[in-house]
Amino acid sequence: MEKLLALAQAQEAQAESYQLDTDLDIVTFENGRLKDISSSLQSGLSLRLIKDRKIGFTYTRNLTDREELLRNGLVTLRLGAEAYFDFPKTGSLPELNSYDPAIENLTNTELAAECQRVHRALSGLTKAQVNLYAYKYVYRQQVLNTSGTDLQTKGSSYHMQATLLLPGGSSGIHRGITGKSFLSASDELFNFLAELTNPAFREAQPKTGNMKVLFMPEALYGLTWRLKAGTSGKSVYQKESPVADKLGQKIFDEKLTVYDDPLNDQMPMAVAFDSEGTPCRKLTIVDRGVLKNFYYDLEYAGRMKAQPTGHGNRSGVSGGDPITIKPNPALDNLYIAPGSHSFENLVKAMDRGIIAGGVLGAHSGNIPNGDFSIGLSPGLYVENGVIQGRVSEAMIAGNIYDLLKEIVAIEDTVYITYGGTCPSILFDNVRVATRN
């Protein structure tokens, strides 16, 4: 990469290279059958160039042909977008414990054996079909730029997810466990999943109306997606955020605290610098209901004349290949602070309501405005604290800037999910549309 930067400097351009190498093994079981083992060994490199206040971007998998990569970069630089920043010089950063070498010894045979063990355990507790997958992931990334930044990190993660399917196909109660290396799934997890699933073999038919809804952590991304959109420096710059002028104001229930903490290396995927080489830090977005900060990458910090917050990440809203994505503001290590209630007590606190175990269609609707109108997948109907059965063909709808003022209580434990590390949250007065 140093040679590549030297070639760019010869063209009198600032340059930044981002290299990512990943090894992934994933084992999939469906209905007790080892369905697939897939592996991938991927390397790639993104190059950004800045010259005369313009910026170019290109990427490759072929790390041997630097000249072609540079040629593509120079084409995009000539016609490219305006640059609002220079590549930063970032010195030494705290060492994070993001890599557990034990993962190297974890074989696909062991991943398959764990899935088989979990399948046996769950099958003894429920008649639901059990689907499982487990993966191990090792990544190495390096950010190098002509300002003198040279940062490298290596990380590992292990994840196993179990889904208990409800009648009618692939909608089911699911939960995963995630660590920097192998974690054995516990009886507590098995019992939790079975106790939620078994009453849902009955069908309940609640009437359309406003009621309590308990979002499990696995369903919360339908809401956090909108919060992330509304508090992004990009949305603020583009005048899409409904809270652009609300910094310092109490906009949500005081039980809600939301922050991003890339430095927490108790969790997998911790990182001390973002994908542009800006130092990461813990950033509070919402503190006890008060909107505290927006988050920025270098570009939108430059456009807004704000300080970059270390959130220039190469992630898309629904995943994507980091090599191909230019840095943009993204909260990749989101946390919602836990409350003080057990999950069991949250269910007991529901006179009439629905447990959202997952949501369908979260990507649909007016996301920057905070609107949501999402299917329940699955939804469990509760009366007087007891699960009555699953609800089919039900939707919940509203706007997060109304809903997050209606928090009844928050669970005392957080779980790592697709949208962040979150507890379950019980809301009141949520609009539920059903067939009845």
Next chain:
Amino acid sequence: MIEKLKAILARADADYADLRYETKRETKISFNGPDLSHVTVSNTDGYVLRILKGGGFSTLAFTREADAEKALRTALENARLIAKNSRQPVRLAAAEAVRDEFLPKLEEDPRQIGLDEKIELTKKYNALARSNPLIATTSIGYSETVREKHFASTEGAVVREDLVTVGISGLITSRDGNLIQNARVAVGGSAGFQILRSREEEFEKKKKIVLDLLKAQSVPGGVHNVILNNSLAGVFTHEAFGHFSEADLIEDNPTMRQKMHLGAKLGNDILNIVDDPTKYGQLGFYKYDDEGIPVAAVPLLRNGVLCGRLHSRRTAAEFGEPVNGHCVAEDFGYAPIIRMGTIFITPGKDTIESLFAKLDDGLYILDAKGGQTSGENFTFGAQYGYRVKNGKVTDMVRDINLTGNLYKTMQNITAIADDFRLTETGGCGKGQTNIRSCHGAPHILVQNVVIGGK
């Protein structure tokens, strides 16, 4: 390249193996509001190896040629591990080993068009979309993907095909005080760059809709009779029904497999659904899938009765049904999986006028805003809609999301119009993205649809 692939395959200790090498050239241009915010031209490449050994079938994607030996070793280990733990050995349905090359002859090949011209065209459409003070912002981009695929198998198949896809698409956002609305706009396809020219009308139309949405009422949640326009009826076909015609989604789900047996009466008698990616010029067109199998048109539902299914070689063998060339990968990073190509409801007998007369009172909802399915249940959003009273379209409504049960909804399709339209851009995300996923339909009348409201 083919010789290189053959040389790697020759070292595979396998009952069957195939190797796909692809280059992928992407050009992307983005405008956010007035600003050109992003330009990239990039070349990437990589390999996908599949090995069948002793009844275990495994895939490994790799990007460094130097990793070929490691890939062969790991894929073999994985295949053996699957075989050891599997109650049922994997078989691949027999197929002719095709030796062919298909390079589409495009009217205007985007590879021959300068980056400057692509930027100017995108800029022009973006400016059109922005030309009103109530437009808060736009996010409109040009996307060009050129996949050059080389495929070889130990059975002797050698296939070379190019897939060239272009589009200009994005989001237009309007704002009045605290009220923010948006709508998607998209033009594109697989037939060449010319399909992007002279499309001003589409951007003007969507700008007007997003401005009108500022004055529209929220749709009331509850059960409604609705007419879905072509785009929405296509999304319904894709999301609610289409995914369950993909054999890999139901093969290990006994409940769905039982319900989706060939001969099952799933829909109203008037309902016919086909997946046909063989028509050149459509977004979903291709000639060979990523197993080297020629794609075929597959009738899926005839008079409401399930009559076909989409297959890979593996699932065709398992179900004892014909291979039909529907096993497709996003790119060199992925194993091929079963995908719809161009799925649609065939035109019915009603005119648009008679369809509205049959609806009488209800909602007319238009243009997809994403959809998702889980088991029998599906959810999808509409960009806008109108109340219909006495068969006449009246006020605009917004905030429309529908949910439903596949089987009930297919029975509740009570009238199908005689018009027809396919989508120009795609993006199905079944674990990997298929940018050429194409769907379409006539206008259809559906009774008793659950709408979330706001």
